[in-house]
Amino acid sequence: MKPTISTSILSASDGAAFEAVNPKGESAVLLVCEHASKHIPASLNNLGLDAQTANSHVAWDPGALAVAKFVGSTLDASLIAATVSRLVYDCNRPPEAAGAMPAKSEVFPIAGNQNISTEEKAARVNEIYLPFTNAISDEIAARVGAGRPTVIVTIHSFTPIYFGEKRKVEMGVLHDEDATLADAMLAIPSTMEVQRNQPYGPEDGVTHTLKLHAIPNGLLNVMIEIRNDLIATVADQKKVADELSLVISQALVALRLEAPTTEATHA
Numbered sequence: 001m002k003p004t005i006s007t008s009i010l011s012a013s014d015g016a017a018f019e020a021v022n023p024k025g026e027s028a029v030l031l032v033c034e035h036a037s038k039h040i041p042a043s044l045n046n047l048g049l050d051a052q053t054a055n056s057h058v059a060w061d062p063g064a065l066a067v068a069k070f071v072g073s074t075l076d077a078s079l080i081a082a083t084v085s086r087l088v089y090d091c092n093r094p095p096e097a098a099g100a101m102p103a104k105s106e107v108f109p110i111a112g113n114q115n116i117s118t119e120e121k122a123a124r125v126n127e128i129y130l131p132f133t134n135a136i137s138d139e140i141a142a143r144v145g146a147g148r149p150t151v152i153v154t155i156h157s158f159t160p161i162y163f164g165e166k167r168k169v170e171m172g173v174l175h176d177e178d179a180t181l182a183d184a185m186l187a188i189p190s191t192m193e194v195q196r197n198q199p200y201g202p203e204d205g206v207t208h209t210l211k212l213h214a215i216p217n218g219l220l221n222v223m224i225e226i227r228n229d230l231i232a233t234v235a236d237q238k239k240v241a242d243e244l245s246l247v248i249s250q251a252l253v254a255l256r257l258e259a260p261t262t263e264a265t266h267a
Contacts, residue, residue: 009088009120009127014041017131019081021069023139027077028257029248030139032154032209034092034132036065036081047087048111058105059085061157063231068155070241075248077153080135082128087113089128092154092208095121099205100129106163136213144217149257151181152214152221153248157228158199171244172198172225176207181220184251191243192230199225220255 010017019036038060040046046054053059065081072079082091087110093100101124103113116124143150160167170192175182186196200206207223214221224244231237252258 009043009123010041010084011043014039015083017082017084017128018135019079019083020135021079021081022072022076023078025072025076025078027075028149028151028252029075029077029153030136030143030150031068031072031077031079032136032152032213033061033065033068033079033081033156034090034154034209035061035086035156036068037083038085039083040085040088044088044112047113049087053108054085057157057159057228058108059087061086061155062228063226063237064155064157064228066234066237067157067226067231067241067244070238071153071155071245071248074241074245078139080132080139082132084128089124091129091132092206094208094212095125095129097205097208100125133209133212136209140213140217140219150217150219151252151257152210152219153181154209154221154223156223156225157231158225160227160229162199167199167227169193169195169198170227170230171240172196172200172223174198174201174207174223174225175221176202176210176215178210178215178221180255181222181251184254185222185247187254188247188250190247192240220257 038055040054068079087105090100101113101116101121103110140150171194173182173185173194174197210221210223226240231240249258253260
């Protein structure tokens, strides 16, 4: 059943469209998690999805928020995370992109996104995308005003099987036209199978946040993709987050954005 939308998608019970974690963090790193939540507002009648699909990777990036929070805690970094499913609005896509409110995700048709009215599209943009992306812009502006360096790191996860094909890559280090931070991170040995711009790259339209917030402001940036079977438990999430935190720290030291620490120097 299609939802009946007048002017509002979110109700008071849905809360805000984004969550700010550790907003006073002192690290230069600003973490972003666009696909942190599988929450679908009640006004959208679950987008017509069955429970299995609504809880699957189609609706969000499983494990990504937990990893981002662990990294934020380790680095003392601030985090801005979306609180609404990417099927309602994908905050890593601009409003004009077909994937912003996808009618189909992988092989799954999204009934509630079929033939969305202009009014409903505008409501989703105004209530979900704009508050989220404005929160990032405001945070960057505040840091620039305070003379603080800022590095944008977005955290995502991906499914180990896509269109029936197994993926061997375990972590992707993605970048758009600015590969500075990605190059520094890729130069550091990892226990994982790490690849550049895999399993997606800029040609797939996945670097919107980097292109909108980092590159125009001259900020170092990177997008991280982690295979979600490797971060299915709390223990695994922390293990991957610990390694990612160390790699980020070592890369920033190499780029002279952070002073060396005992851990970064001897790890």
